[in-house]
Amino acid sequence: MPRARSDMRRIREVLRLRDEFGASQRQIADACRLPRSTVRDYLDRLRASGLRYADVLGWTDVELEERLFPPPVTSARPVPDWRHISRELSRRGVTLRLLWEEYLEVYPGGYRYTQFIQHFRAWQSAHAEPRLRREHRPGAAIEVDYAGMTLSVGLGAEARQAQVFVACLPYSGYVYAEATWTQQAEEWLASHVRLFEHLGGVPGKLVPDNLKVGVSHASFYDPAINPAYHDLARHYRTAVLPARVRRPRDKPSAENGVQQVERRVLAPLRDTPFATLDAANAALRDKLAALNAAPLSRRPQDTRAGLFATEEKPTLRPLPPERFVPGTWARHKVPPDYHLALDGGVYSVPHTLIGKTVDVHSTAGVISVFLRGKRMACHVRRQDGATVTLDAHRPANHRAVARFTPDAIQADLAAIGPAAALLFARILAGADHPEQAVRAGIGLIRLAATHGTDRLEQACQAALEANVGSYRYVQRWLAAPPATAADTAGAGEHANLRGPSYYH
Template identity: 70%
Template sequence: MPRGRSDMRRIREVLRLRDEFGASVRRIAAACRMPRTTVRDYLRRLESADLRFGDVKEWSDEELERRLFPPPPAQPRPLPDWAAVERDLGRRGVTLQLLWQEYLVCHPDGYRYTQFVQRFRDWQAARAVPRMRRDHLPGDALEVDYAGMTLMIGVGADARPAQIFVACLPYSGYIYAEATWTQRSEDWLASHVRLLEHLGGAPARLVPDNLKVGVSHASFYDPTLNPGYHDLAQHYRIAVVPTRVRQPRDKAAVENAVLQVERRVLAPIRDTVFVSLDAANAAIREHLAMLNAAPLSGDKDSCRARILAERERAHLRPLPADRFVPGTWSRYKLAPDYHVVIDGAAYSVPYTAIGKTVDVHATAALISIFLRGRRVACHPRASAGSRTTLEAHQPASHRAVARYTPEHLQAEFAAVGSAATLLFERILAAAEHREQAVRAGLGLLRLGGAHGADRLEQACQAALEANVRSWRYVQRWLTSGGPPPASSDGLGEHANLRGPSYYRN
């Protein structure tokens, strides 16, 4: 094992006292504050190497150590491919213990486990990549991620795993965590909203991983954010700066926070039975409070919660007055029926957008439809199977058809007069299907348009007096200028019928 600089300094001092003063082992040990056995070992090594103080005075520590402590002769033991060992360690469930056992299967006379681990660590240290130390500013960044561990919620066969959302402020090290059912966009965005409200402010930038719910196209130079995540960032005026792909060190603070949450929050409650998500989050909050209040290893008089309260929260931006409402985005090419279907419910769009692509933003309460960035329709959420159609979205012909209902026609007849209203009600009551009554009513209104409302009212009054419920009666009354002539129910003239003259003979 390499010796430190202080060891080399003491060896030089032992050699100087021996050569320049001829000091005894006892006096050298007292002067250097070393055990006499150590002094004897150093002197024996110096004599074996035939070294004098004048020789080693200008030597480097590495040269002096090489001459006094030469490495033991190498033993011809086989070594594994350390690069392959490092790659295998990145696979889920693989440990150094397992890799060492597999190594012994191929090399029974190989190194024991302690030496195996030590040599692997030495190999890693020799190839360690320099890491740049980052200086974090208060309120500048907020790193977010999901833990690898899950938490079972429910009883028996109804139990299901919940995902653990984790966030960390790098400056104070303050940790936030909560359980959600999924990692889908709705839960992802809602977790951010609750996180910012818990902190009481917003940082300058968010640092997520390249999850699809946050980043739809990963790029170091120009990443593309998921539309919902972009909306959240715009609402809170936060810049989103994703990490590089497969570079967890870009968010080292939250990576450590995930480790702390798994060890100090999730592990202690791993056997607790939670019947609901709220119960699980209550337990998580309790253990998180203890974690954030625990003294820091580098400063026993401080903790994460205190640093946040005293030094970082003042640098967070105030939250907007209105709360961000998470929603999902989707795209549709508008069909000829000028409706989009969201979760089984249909919502109208102006018919002029038929054949064009519209963007739909759906929240729990509202459906907003955009055409080229401009909102052209907005509807309250409706239940599955229903249809919401605004009259303004329909062409004129469809608006006219939409008015072909008994209720609408009754309102039209009320404007004409009481006789017209009563006649239509009788037609509606006698019809075998309401569509028959609607058609008759439309015919009457068209007659009113041709002859005037007053004449239509008179004709309807005449029909009521004649106890007739017929559009044809009203039409004949109007065209003839009065009551229509009585029609003969006979069969008319015919060569085989005897007329009145036959009986006068």
């Protein structure tokens, strides 16, 4: 192990006092403030090396140390591949003892466990990678993750393991945690909403791990953020910058926060029974309050809660006026009937989207349909299986068909005349099904377009006088040439005349 620079300065001073002043061992010890035994060891090494003070004036400390303290002769024991040991140690569940045992299986005469550990630690120190020192600014970021430990919630056979969401502000070290049943997308988003509301503001960026609920495709250069998570970030005017895969140093605050929560919050509660999730979260809040109020080891005069309240909270961005409502995204191809069946309801979209693939965003209250980022339809969510159709989504001919209801037809015929309205009412009353009457009513309206409203009104009046409730009678009456006075003169009463009752 290299000696301290102060040790080498003292050795040079011992050599100078000996050669230039002929000082005794006692005098050198007093002048250098060293034990006589140490001075004796230095002088013995100098005599054995034959060095004089003039010889070492231009030497570096490393050169002088190598001359006076040559490395000990080591045994011929096989040396492990420390780089391989380091890589294996990063794998889950692998320990140094396991690696040492595997090493002994190959080299039975190898290092004992203590020597194995010492040599590995020395190799680690010599090959340590430089670490970037991060300067955190108040309110600039918050790191989020889930704890590895879970919390048992429920009594007896109903007990379940709840997940623990953890967030940490790097500047103040302020820690937030809550228990949720799962790590699914809706709970992940809801935990963020409650986090921001607890903080009373929003940090500049979110630094999550690469959980699928947050990051669809992990990439340092161009990560694909889950659409719902991206919506949350846009709603709160923040950004998502996920850590690199298997790079815990990218979010050291979250790693430390998880460790603190596991050791000082979850471990003390490990045997505490919780009947409900609310009871578990109440206990978590009490423990977290104590954790955030504890003095910091690096700054005993400060606490996490104190730094957050005085220096960090004022820098957070304000919460938006409306709370974020978590939703889910899905892709659907629009069928020919231009309606999408979604979660208990059927919703229309513009008929021009038939055959196209659209993005559907569903929340607890609203269904929104997008095409290439543009909102094309929006409906209040239904859970009763009802079909919701907007008239604007229909093509023109479908709109025309859709507007032909008994009430609408009755109103149209009433505008033509009272006879037309009364005739349709009779047709509707005698129909076996309303659609039969609707078809007859549509026919009457089209006859008005062909022959004029006055002629239709006359025909309907004739049908009423003949006590006939039939579209066909009106059609034939209008198709027949208008009767003249000569045609009807002298008809009178006759036994072969059928009379009005025949057509009833």
